[in-house]
Amino acid sequence: MAIGERIHFFRNLRGMTQKYLGKCIGFSENQADVRIAQYETGKRNPKEAYLNALAETLDVAPEALNVPDIDTYVGLMHTFFTLEDVYGLKIGEIEGELCLRLDRSSKSYLSMFELFYSWNRIAEKLRREEITQDEYDEWRYHYPKLETERFRNEVLAFRKNESNN
Incomplete structure (x- = not known):
């Protein structure tokens, strides 16, 4: 899920308008809703300082906003493949159910x-x-x-x- 979708998700979860959120993180009255709309649609990505301000205002960790691209099943699969390569996550089967597991031999x-x-x-x-x-x-x-x-x-x-x- 792209960062804009996460901002949108948490903004709605917190019951905030785009203008209110934008003003909370320091944008002017005229720019507040425009800038948040740009973030949510993916036309712009927030710089680190704004990302941190968004996270604080939305009451989440910055990492909760900045997640890998899992908007499609293919993107999600490539995220799993990366987790396999980097962290030793493996797919397997236990009692007929597919499951993800950690490889004990992984560093x-x-x-x-x-x-x-x-x-x-x-x-x-x-x-x-x-x-x-x-x-x-x-x-x-x-x-x-x-x-x-x-x-x-x-x-x-x-x-x-x-x-x-």
């Missing part, structure tokens, strides 16, 4: 395992209805910020518990 296996483990842990909480869809989406759209904060809080709680014992 990036441990790092990728930690990332997937975190994702699965939060997704499992959603499946068990321990968190809401909104909380799950908040985790995804702010990743890795909330994951880092949760981990830090868990470590601090563990240390506090250890020092009390």
Whole structure:
């Protein structure tokens, strides 16, 4: 999905107009809606400073806006192929179902395992209805910020518990 589509998605999710969003990130009254429309249609791409301002205003991580081109199934497949080449992601079959898995012999296996483990842990909480869809989406759209904060809080709680014992 192109960056413009992500901006449009999050702008609508937050209930903002193009003009309001544009003004929030510093464009003039006359340029605000025009510039955001240009971003959303792909006629322009925001420079890094505007990308960061958009992410802050939309309350998401900048990485949530700047994703690979997955607008088509072919583009999505090439994204998977790149993930296979770079990170050792493999396709396979388990009990008749297609699945993606991490290749244990890959150099990036441990790092990728930690990332997937975190994702699965939060997704499992959603499946068990321990968190809401909104909380799950908040985790995804702010990743890795909330994951880092949760981990830090868990470590601090563990240390506090250890020092009390």
